[in-house]
Amino acid sequence: MPKTKPYCTDENWHGRPDCQHCAVRSSVLFAVLTDAEIEEALLAVQNGWFEPDFELFAQGGREGYVYVMRTGCVKMVHAGGGGVSRIVRLHWRGEVVGLEALLNEPYRHSAVVLQKADVCRIPVSLVHALALRNPELSYQIMRQGQVSLDAVESGITDLNSGTGEARLAQLLLKFNAHSGGQCIPDLLREDIAGIIGVTTETASRLMADFRRRKLVWNEENRQLRCDAEALRKLV
Amino acid sequence: MPKTKPYCTDENWHGRPDCQHCAVRSSVLFAVLTDAEIEEALLAVQNGWFEPDFELFAQGGREGYVYVMRTGCVKMVHAGGGGVSRIVRLHWRGEVVGLEALLNEPYRHSAVVLQKADVCRIPVSLVHALALRNPELSYQIMRQGQVSLDAVESGITDLNSGTGEARLAQLLLKFNAHSGGQCIPDLLREDIAGIIGVTTETASRLMADFRRRKLVWNEENRQLRCDAEALRKLV
DNA sequence: CGCAACCTTGAAGCGGGTCAATATTCGTGG
DNA sequence: CCACGAATATTGACCCGCTTCAAGGTTGCG
Secondary structure: OOOOOOHHHOOOOOOHHHHHHOHHHHHOHHHHOOHHHHHHHHOOOEEEEEOOOOEEEOOOOOOOEEEEEEEEEEEEEEEOOOOOEEEEEEEOOOOEEOHHHHHOOOOOOEEEEEEEEEEEEEEHHHHHHHHHHOHHHHHHHHHHHHHHHHHHHHHHHOOOOOOHHHHHHHHHHHHHHHOOOOOEOOOOHHHHHHHHOOOHHHHHHHHHHHHHOOOEEEOOOOOEEEOHHHHHHHO | OOOOOOHHHOOOOOOHHHHHHOHHHHHOHHHHOOHHHHHHHHOOOEEEEEOOOOEEEOOOOOOOEEEEEEEEEEEEEEEOOOOOEEEEEEEOOOOEEOHHHHHOOOOOOEEEEEEEEEEEEEEHHHHHHHHHHOHHHHHHHHHHHHHHHHHHHHHHHOOOOOOHHHHHHHHHHHHHHHOOOOOEOOOOHHHHHHHHOOOHHHHHHHHHHHHHOOOEEEOOOOOEEEOHHHHHHHO
């Protein structure tokens, strides 16, 4: 990971005010810590922006970090036997990935950026140390485990039932919701295919079809927009 | 749940010797406790055998128990909007279900016995109390969360890819492995269908076909047996 | 015995897979 | 700036597996 000062403590970073509402601080893992503990914690936390395709960690790795998503989206890719790999779930703002590292286990999947992401990297040693003094932190971690379960199960129920059309609609709506109706990344057809469980060709056909039906269209900046109302009718 | 004395402490129960290797005691949640703590814990733990179709708990419930599987298998059924329900994962010997209760959240699914099951029911208050004195217990719980993730993800990779034939073969092999090649329950076609993600008719066709091909057959006691070798070739 | 629940089997249709050809985009170097 | 090539996207044709709808068959229980 590129060396960047944790910008939550960097006066020069223009985004600093957001630190007050940082996912790390207010909503997720460290919600239960005192201000003093937070200050101490931030020193060990690395932060940075990553472009699509950057790999936060690889399946089998044991680097010993957990990652908190502040913006963007990562896919969790499971490499099965025989070169086949499936996207088992997606993670968004406020979610923690790589939790298995807290149990001293190797990463079960690779985490790859799907949409430009702002991510904090936290050493597991720090989490362990804090958890000793804050039993409540353990429950925050378990809560994050439940979030992962939610993600993978919604993948089953939403993205794996119904026609390909319905599944693609769900996926687009999900991206739309997570970006406040602003920017849906124009994913590779291969990624779309991996997520909704069809072949690349079918994903392409579906996207082309959606575009013809004006359900999605390109903004000047290469981002997608969608007609959420219309998409909802397809689900 | 029927009132039964926890038979781990019942001298008259013929299965008592097994208590030494009880899933509760040796492998799962309470592996980290001292003997004295175990004794105290067992007083609050209820245990019993349950037949297929018995519902351990219902989606949305808040009874405040976690359940440890000692034998058998339960399906986790998620009721989605509009009467449709999907089987999101299976749990077997040694696994803990209903973990969300530890976070004071309602059960996210219904847990229904699929194969005659020996189950221990543990109040969350007991777990919380023990966790205060044993920080390590929290990690055991997180580990169980990972087991659930494993279960649901293996459902995605194993039981949701390939032809229906391959998926059914995987399912049978899974039951076979978990019962030491002894007893596969003769599941309802509807359950099979829900697990491998096909219609009831297709499940029936597949099972009938497997039977004709001598891949599975009935034992006198209404249990199934399978030719594991042959099934493995279909995956 | 008779009903209800479950299983089996058939026929027709379609969604998506597969294989293959062409188009588009984009980075790179001349 | 354009030409070229690699990666990605689009589209077509054909086929197979599963769904759907429908009709028996089987099991088990009151």
